[in-house]
Amino acid sequence: MTMQMQACAPExxxxxxxxxxxxxxxxxxxxxxxxxxxTAVSAQSGAEMDRLLRRQAFDLVVLDVMLPGEDGFSICRRLRAEMRTPIIMLTAVATDVDRIVGLEFGADDYVTKPFNTRELLARIKSLLRRASYGSERPERPKTMSFAGWRIDPVSRTLLDDAGSQVFMTTAEFDLLVALCLNAGRVLTRDQLLALTHAGVAGPVERSVDVHISRIRQKIEPNPKEPSLIKTVRLGGYLFTPMVDAS
Known part of the structure; x- marks a missing residue:
């Protein structure tokens, strides 16, 4: 099944x-x-969602975990394999484990039920702003290269040494750009949240670790012994490669 990619709509x-x-x-x-x-369009199941995605492009998906048939975690993992549109998960379970599972499956953020609609709106606005952030910052380098990888903050693409594109979530991409722009400098979790313009509506500090782990799975030669993104004890994260900007 070919799904519609993210539309280029104003926030x-x-x-x-x-x-x-x-x-x-x-x-x-x-x-x-x-x-x-x-503009909001509703689906009550994964199957109905699939039918809508075949006909229309969306800028963001709000996805409930508990759904009839295929659950939200499975749907999230499936969507993330084919598209980079931001995903916010709604969960009635407040434990860290369930929240982290959603992030590990590719969600950009999560909101726990019952939720404040203003909080959800703030998170939606934040993710939409971050998804379009590259094109709003012309002073950024057009492309950056490191360790055989090439990242373009404007088109929001990451290419490996063979020129193949690697899909990333909005949060993952923003974190990797922030690391590239600050290569050789230790960044705390709070600094990474600020640099990705998450603000108060962004993921909690614990979520940064989950997103970093997912980035490592995609770019590290050996994710179990990371050499590109080093963890600095009591400090944060250090991006070690030389970054060439153009």
Whole structure:
């Protein structure tokens, strides 16, 4: 199945896909998003979501974990294998384990039910801003190269030494760009959150570690013994390669 890639829409005219089987919650969210300038389209299952994705492009997906049939974790992993559109997961379970599982499967952020709609709106706005951030910063290098990898902050692509594109979530990409721009410098988790413009609506500090782990799985020669992104005890993270910017 070929899914629609992320649309290039301005932040406040974004089209958001809500995958939520609770009709009351879906209707409430759709109305709230509409009142705040977004276009919302709802699906009650993974199968219905797939049909919508074949017909239309979306700027962001809000995905419930507990769904009939295929659950949200499985859907998230499947979506992330084919697209880089930002994904926010809704979960009724407040444990760190369940939240981290969602991030490990490729979600960019998560919100725990019951949630404050203003918090969800803030997280949506933050992710949409971050997803379009590269094109809003012309002073950034067009491309950067390190250890055989090539990253383009404007087109938001990461290419390996063979020229093949590696899909990354919005959060992963922003973190890698921040590391590249600060190569050789130890960055704390708080600094990484600030550099990725997550602000108060961004992932909690613990989530940075999960995203870094996922980046390592994609770029490190040996993710179990990382050499490109080093963990600095009581400090944060250090990006070790030389970075060539153009």
């Amino acid at each position: 406040m005219s974004a089209t958001i896909l809500l995958v939520e089987d609770d009709r009351d919650i879906a209707d409430m969210l759709a109305e709230t998003l509409s009142q705040n300038g977004y």
